[in-house]
Amino acid sequence: MKIQAPPGMRDLYPDDMRLQNWLFDAWRGVSRDFGFVEYDGPIFEYLELYTLKSGEGIAGELFNFQDRGGRSFAIRPEMTPTLARMVAARANALPRPIKWFSIPRLCRAEKPQRGRLREFFQWNIDTLGHDDMLADAEVIAALAEFYRRVGASPAEVAIRVNSRDLASAVLSAVGMPASQMDRAFAAIDRYDAANPDEFMRRWQDAPKTTATSSSGPSELTSGSAATGSIAPGAPSTGASAGEPLAAFVPTARLLELLKSDFETCAATVAASSPATGSPGAAQLRELFDLLTSFGVSEYCRFDLSIVRGLAYYTGPVFEASALAGNLRALAGGGRYDNLTSLLDGPRVTGVGFGMGDAPNIEFLRDLGKLPVLGEGVTAFVIDLDESAWPDAVSVLTRLRRAGISADCSYRRAALGKQLKAASARGSQFAVLVGTEYRATGTIDVKCLRTAQQQRLLLAALLADPAGTLARLSAGPA
Amino acid sequence: MKIQAPPGMRDLYPDDMRLQNWLFDAWRGVSRDFGFVEYDGPIFEYLELYTLKSGEGIAGELFNFQDRGGRSFAIRPEMTPTLARMVAARANALPRPIKWFSIPRLCRAEKPQRGRLREFFQWNIDTLGHDDMLADAEVIAALAEFYRRVGASPAEVAIRVNSRDLASAVLSAVGMPASQMDRAFAAIDRYDAANPDEFMRRWQDAPKTTATSSSGPSELTSGSAATGSIAPGAPSTGASAGEPLAAFVPTARLLELLKSDFETCAATVAASSPATGSPGAAQLRELFDLLTSFGVSEYCRFDLSIVRGLAYYTGPVFEASALAGNLRALAGGGRYDNLTSLLDGPRVTGVGFGMGDAPNIEFLRDLGKLPVLGEGVTAFVIDLDESAWPDAVSVLTRLRRAGISADCSYRRAALGKQLKAASARGSQFAVLVGTEYRATGTIDVKCLRTAQQQRLLLAALLADPAGTLARLSAGPA
Numbered sequence: 001m002k003i004q005a006p007p008g009m010r011d012l013y014p015d016d017m018r019l020q021n022w023l024f025d026a027w028r029g030v031s032r033d034f035g036f037v038e039y040d041g042p043i044f045e046y047l048e049l050y051t052l053k054s055g056e057g058i059a060g061e062l063f064n065f066q067d068r069g070g071r072s073f074a075i076r077p078e079m080t081p082t083l084a085r086m087v088a089a090r091a092n093a094l095p096r097p098i099k100w101f102s103i104p105r106l107c108r109a110e111k112p113q114r115g116r117l118r119e120f121f122q123w124n125i126d127t128l129g130h131d132d133m134l135a136d137a138e139v140i141a142a143l144a145e146f147y148r149r150v151g152a153s154p155a156e157v158a159i160r161v162n163s164r165d166l167a168s169a170v171l172s173a174v175g176m177p178a179s180q181m182d183r184a185f186a187a188i189d190r191y192d193a194a195n196p197d198e199f200m201r202r203w204q205d206a207p208k209t210t211a212t213s214s215s216g217p218s219e220l221t222s223g224s225a226a227t228g229s230i231a232p233g234a235p236s237t238g239a240s241a242g243e244p245l246a247a248f249v250p251t252a253r254l255l256e257l258l259k260s261d262f263e264t265c266a267a268t269v270a271a272s273s274p275a276t277g278s279p280g281a282a283q284l285r286e287l288f289d290l291l292t293s294f295g296v297s298e299y300c301r302f303d304l305s306i307v308r309g310l311a312y313y314t315g316p317v318f319e320a321s322a323l324a325g326n327l328r329a330l331a332g333g334g335r336y337d338n339l340t341s342l343l344d345g346p347r348v349t350g351v352g353f354g355m356g357d358a359p360n361i362e363f364l365r366d367l368g369k370l371p372v373l374g375e376g377v378t379a380f381v382i383d384l385d386e387s388a389w390p391d392a393v394s395v396l397t398r399l400r401r402a403g404i405s406a407d408c409s410y411r412r413a414a415l416g417k418q419l420k421a422a423s424a425r426g427s428q429f430a431v432l433v434g435t436e437y438r439a440t441g442t443i444d445v446k447c448l449r450t451a452q453q454q455r456l457l458l459a460a461l462l463a464d465p466a467g468t469l470a471r472l473s474a475g476p477a
Numbered sequence: 478m479k480i481q482a483p484p485g486m487r488d489l490y491p492d493d494m495r496l497q498n499w500l501f502d503a504w505r506g507v508s509r510d511f512g513f514v515e516y517d518g519p520i521f522e523y524l525e526l527y528t529l530k531s532g533e534g535i536a537g538e539l540f541n542f543q544d545r546g547g548r549s550f551a552i553r554p555e556m557t558p559t560l561a562r563m564v565a566a567r568a569n570a571l572p573r574p575i576k577w578f579s580i581p582r583l584c585r586a587e588k589p590q591r592g593r594l595r596e597f598f599q600w601n602i603d604t605l606g607h608d609d610m611l612a613d614a615e616v617i618a619a620l621a622e623f624y625r626r627v628g629a630s631p632a633e634v635a636i637r638v639n640s641r642d643l644a645s646a647v648l649s650a651v652g653m654p655a656s657q658m659d660r661a662f663a664a665i666d667r668y669d670a671a672n673p674d675e676f677m678r679r680w681q682d683a684p685k686t687t688a689t690s691s692s693g694p695s696e697l698t699s700g701s702a703a704t705g706s707i708a709p710g711a712p713s714t715g716a717s718a719g720e721p722l723a724a725f726v727p728t729a730r731l732l733e734l735l736k737s738d739f740e741t742c743a744a745t746v747a748a749s750s751p752a753t754g755s756p757g758a759a760q761l762r763e764l765f766d767l768l769t770s771f772g773v774s775e776y777c778r779f780d781l782s783i784v785r786g787l788a789y790y791t792g793p794v795f796e797a798s799a800l801a802g803n804l805r806a807l808a809g810g811g812r813y814d815n816l817t818s819l820l821d822g823p824r825v826t827g828v829g830f831g832m833g834d835a836p837n838i839e840f841l842r843d844l845g846k847l848p849v850l851g852e853g854v855t856a857f858v859i860d861l862d863e864s865a866w867p868d869a870v871s872v873l874t875r876l877r878r879a880g881i882s883a884d885c886s887y888r889r890a891a892l893g894k895q896l897k898a899a900s901a902r903g904s905q906f907a908v909l910v911g912t913e914y915r916a917t918g919t920i921d922v923k924c925l926r927t928a929q930q931q932r933l934l935l936a937a938l939l940a941d942p943a944g945t946l947a948r949l950s951a952g953p954a
Contacts, residue, residue: 002821003526003562009519009561017515033877035884035902042486042596043520043552043582044540050479063521063550065542067586073540075520075552085480086488095901097887100491104580105520109544119519130887145877160750191846232715281572293870344479375510386505393770400510400622407512410574410607424572425512 008118009108018373020121023357024103026150027123031101034142036125039100047072049081052342062110063118075107078354080312080339086127088190088345091148096129098350104188113210117358120283123331127354128339133283134334136351137290143320143331143353143405145295151369157330159296160303161287161318166332167307170257170265173272176248191258191305194327202252204246262288263303280315287316288412308334322363330363331355332400376426378469379406379445382418382432394431395443395458399431406431423448427467447472485587485595495850497598500834501580502532503627504600508578511619513602516577524549526558529819540586540595552584555831556601557789557816564605565822573606573828592610594835600808603829605816613793613812613828614767620797620808620830621773626844634807634942636773637780638764638795641811642757644784646733647742650749653725660684668735668782668823672803680731681723739765739779757792764793785811795830799840807840809834855946856883856922859895861911869910872920872935873906876908879939900925906946924949 005011012020031038047064062330064074076082079102087098102124110116125142127135140159147157149421167188168181176184187202233431246254257265266281291300300318308317315335321327333353340348364370379399383392389412399406415432422430432444437458445461446453450470461468480608482488489497508515524541541551545875547827548813556579564575577675579601587593602619604612615635624634633666644665653661664679670946734742743758761779768777777795793813798804817825841847856876860869866889884896892909899907909921913934922938923930930951938945 001525001529001819002565003523003529005519005562006521006548009521011519011566012517013563013567014514014516016565017517020517021515029880031879033882035882037491037852038498039491040494040497042488043584044480044483044486046480046483048478052478052480053910060545063542063544064541067540068537068588069938071483078833085482086490088479089481089488090490099884107520134887141874230527290870293867295871295874316751318700375514377741380904390770393767394772397618397770401625403506403510405510405512407576410609410611 006118007112008116010117010119014375019361019370020357022371022373023361024121026146027101027103030142030146030149031123031125032139034099034125034145036101036127036142037101039083039086039102040104041076041079041086041102043105044073044083047083049075049085050074050077061109073223076104077106077108079104079106079122080241080352083124083126084339084343084345087348088340088343090265090344091340091348094129098126098128098348100128104234112224113315121357123355123357124352125333126350128348128350131349133286133290133316136287137294137355138331139333139351140287140291140298140300140318141294143318143333143355144294144299144364146355147299147320149366150369151362154298156323156367157320157363158323159212159300159318159320160306161284161291161300161316162302162304162306163278163280163284163316164307164313166265166269166278166284166313167280167304169269169273169278169280170304171249173268174249174253174257176245180245180248184249185307187245188258188305188307189309192327193259193305194325196255200251204252206242206244217300217325254327258305260304260365265302265304283316308332312336315351320355322366324366328359328363330360365465374426376428377405377407378427379426379429379431380418380422380425381403381406381431381433382415382422383412384432387411388433389433390436391437395431395433398458398462401466404465419448429472445469445472449473482859483595484589485593487594487596490549491849491852492559495852496519496838496847499850501598501839503623504578504580506831507619507626508600508602511602511615511622513576513577513578513604513619516561516563516579516904518553518556518579521550521552521558522562523900526562527551527554530558531578535825536876538586540584554583554585556581556599557829560601560603561820561822565817565820566823568817568823568825571606574612575603575605575825577605577629578602587598598834600832602810603827605825605827610763610767610793612926613764614771616765616810616828616830617777617795618771618773620795620810620832621771621776623832624776627841629844631775633800633844634776634797635796635800635838636777636797637777638761638768638777638793639781639783640755640757640761641784641790642792643742643746643755643761644757644781646746646750646755646757647727650745651726651730651734653722657722657725660951661726662723662784662786665735665782665784666786669804670736670782671802673732675903677728678846679722680728682719683719683721735782737781742779742781753823760793760806778811785809789813792828798830799843801843805836805840806866807837808917843950845913851903853905854882854884855904856881856906856908857895857902857904858883858885858908858910859892859897859899861891861909863889865910865912865914868914870912872908872914874941875935881942896925906949922946922949 050058050062062074062077064072066072066410080401105121107119107356110118125139144159171184187199190202190334191199219457253426262284269281291297302368306319313334314337318333319329320331321329330349331353335351337349338347339350381396383389392408396406396408409418419430428448430446430448437443441457442455443458444453444455450473453474524536527539539551541549543549561940580598582598584596587595602616604616616772621636648661664676667679668676693757746755764853768774783794783796790811791814794811795904796806797808798806808830812828814826815824816827860866869885873883873885874890884902888894896907907923907925914920918934918936919932920935921930921932926951931949
């Protein structure tokens with residue numbers, strides 16, 4: 001009987017696994033260099049951890065099940081509820097700021113179809129318990145540092161930064177009633193400069209009446225779905241007045257605003273309410289100054305069209321977008337007011353982002369920035385004579401104990417055949433063990449790329465493996 | 478509302494996560510040095526991948542669910558079915574031997590209770606497509622190398638090796654009918670020298686009639702359950718003759734055999750069938766010779782009581798056991814005849830083992846071999862004057878870009894307070910940035926352990942971070 005991988009799930013054969021490990025190493029490296037520490041949680045949680053925030057409707061978007069005791073669980077679709085639960089449980093014991101990262105495996109019950117994954121990994125970074133824009137700037141700097149390290153330049157990826165408070169103040173200044181703000185954000189969330197049709201339709205059409213009373217099932221995924229390699233469900237909103245949004249702010253005016261720079265937006269707000277201005281504008285100004293101090297201003301730009309879904313975020317929001325093509329989202333995040341509000345925890349503010357593995361691998365592949373990762377070992381041990389075979393196994397063992405990845409032929413064969421096997425195995429060096437090894441402890445080490453060969457004591461190789469092998473790779477002295 | 482972690486699931490706060498990463502790094506290091514390459518599969522599979530082998534009854538031991546399309550899935554309880562599926566799909570394209578490892582996250586629907594985890598990780602190593610005992614020896618050598626690296630000596634952990642063929646031949650030689658062999662293995666599988674009561678009862682009591690027609694639900698978990706930190710369900714067997722096993726082989730005789738050395742067992746078989754002997758005995762003899770070549774014979778011993786469950790394994794079997802206390806199982810594996818038999822794949826033989834994370838962490842904790850892992854950063858950047866703060870952020874950024882993990886105080890404070898924060902953060906060095914940095918590029922680096930402090934160019938530190946910091950740690954030159 002033939003059984004396939006479940007639809008939307010990935011088999012990671014060694015080639016793919018190497019790439020995944022490379023990506024995870026890059027994520028871990030940036031996280032650690034920026035002083036974040038890693039955590040993880042269970043692969044499934046009580047279902048109510050998700051329904052609590054998003055309503056029962058969310059269950060249909062999750063893989064959920066009951067155990068024999070009748071308890072309901074769901075495989076985690078995002079990490080934030082787990083983070084909230086874990087932080088709430090120890091909120092008073094954890095020193096501030098809490099700088100945590102994770103690389104969770106996540107699942108969403110997407111309808112299986114090409115390009116929509118039901119399982120993916122996501123890099124999550126969060127700084128909790130600190131309201132200063134320094135935390136926001138550091139998190140954005142970590143995001144930029146990842147792209148710098150993997151070779152994606154500011155010409156290829158942009159971190160587009162906005163503030164939900166500023167966006168609200170700007171829209172308000174040009175006539176959008178507060179009652180329509182959620183609908184307006186939902187429409188702007190779909191804005192795509194290269195392909196504005198859907199946005200235009202949403203802005204100009206009379207709203208459909210929706211059945212959801214709060215922000216509906218997509219609240220859970222909005223803001224992080226695109227970064228998780230899964231296209232977000234259409235945000236729905238409870239506000240359902242009869243008039244199109246264009247009746248409050250004409251489409252042309254809105255499109256002009258969405259392309260405006262920061263100072264224009266700030267001025268629009270200041271002109272409308274000169275006494276107070278927008279706290280969001282002041283925050284963003286401070287944030288952009290800090291991003292300059294962190295040396296990442298080249299990667300960052302203001303963009304009023306970034307609003308990141310509906311409910312979750314409360315302050316600055318940002319999104320990393322691929323600049324070629326249609327600005328597809330690669331990562332997204334922002335500041336939130338109270339992580340643990342639903343969990344009876346003390347108030348914990350924070351800022352963080354999520355970055356999915358699949359869209360970023362695709363992005364880097366398109367740029368030609370994925371590394372070529374060989375699966376080869378460092379050394380391939382060869383017996384020059386069948387009588388030397390036990391010694392060859394002993395040499396193999398000593399290399400491996402010294403932390404040198406090493407392999408050998410499973411079948412005894414002539415030198416030429418073993419050398420071929422060494423090449424096929426992607427080995428960098430052949431270590432030739434002959435009958436003299438037992439008496440003298442000497443071996444021959446051959447660099448398979450340069451064909452440079454040298455007789456030396458195994459003990460000398462083991463005393464300085466990196467140096468010895470580097471000299472052989474470099475060619476004749 | 479307070480929501481807990483689901484029962485039997487673990488929250489990995491940073492302290493626990495560091496330990497897990499340390500263990501995974503050790504597993505990966507050994508695997509790679511031994512020439513194994515990593516793979517992974519989906520967190521859930523089609524339910525039938527498990528029921529195919531073990532019958533519908535297994536579903537109750539799994540977390541299973543349906544998607545909206547009515548397909549049935551189960552969270553993976555072990556990695557072998559996924560390995561079989563992946564190998565069967567590419568059996569003809571994969572070069573032999575296939576040397577793969579994985580560190581899967583696994584779940585089993587255990588009844589939640591203290592010490593029984595529903596979620597755990599397991600190190601899996603398998604060599605496929607090679608029948609020679611060399612493959613078995615290498616896999617066992619990798620297992621021993623792990624214990625050597627983490628500091629567990631042969632006095633603390635033993636790899637007990639047997640052959641199911643030899644065990645069968647020995648039992649046969651002393652009178653066990655072939656029809657009772659499965660029952661005898663199931664009883665011996667429960668043998669515990671320190672606590673033989675349950676075994677004695679099973680050996681001496683008349684068998685209960687069991688409803689299962691094949692080997693029943695526990696086939697899936699038998700042989701690897703203990704290594705996955707979950708106690709195995711009682712193996713059940715279809716053989717249900719009315720007589721106790723002691724009627725065929727007296728208990729005293731059996732207990733004597735279970736403590737016998739290899740030569741005694743081989744001689745018992747040879748005396749009974751001098752023409753053929755046991756192929757298992759010949760295999761084991763070759764295997765023990767190879768284990769000596771691999772330098773791990775100190776860790777390995779023959780033990781006839783190791784039979785590793787019922788159906789899965791066909792040749793040599795082995796189990797790593799903690800020698801203190803009751804020989805609790807830490808890892809187990811063996812040789813299997815045909816990995817892909819149920820999946821319409823070509824015949825693929827193999828040998829491998831699984832090692833669970835929780836029992837090994839506990840074992841190493843009891844031995845006092847767990848490392849003390851600080852969460853600290855390497856450098857903590859301090860501004861000596863608030864006007865130097867933007868420069869401090871710039872230094873912080875340059876350190877991080879050079880791959881030096883670095884942090885700073887989020888709130889501006891006096892030097893003493895920042896130094897305290899550096900200590901609290903577990904930093905090794907303080908990097909002091911004053912007003913002269915802008916003009917001269919100099920900083921002061923202070924080792925927080927030795928209190929040794931040095932003024933130097935930031936550029937000099939960045940040119941050789943490891944060397945510079947090592948000199949400071951070493952104290953005055």
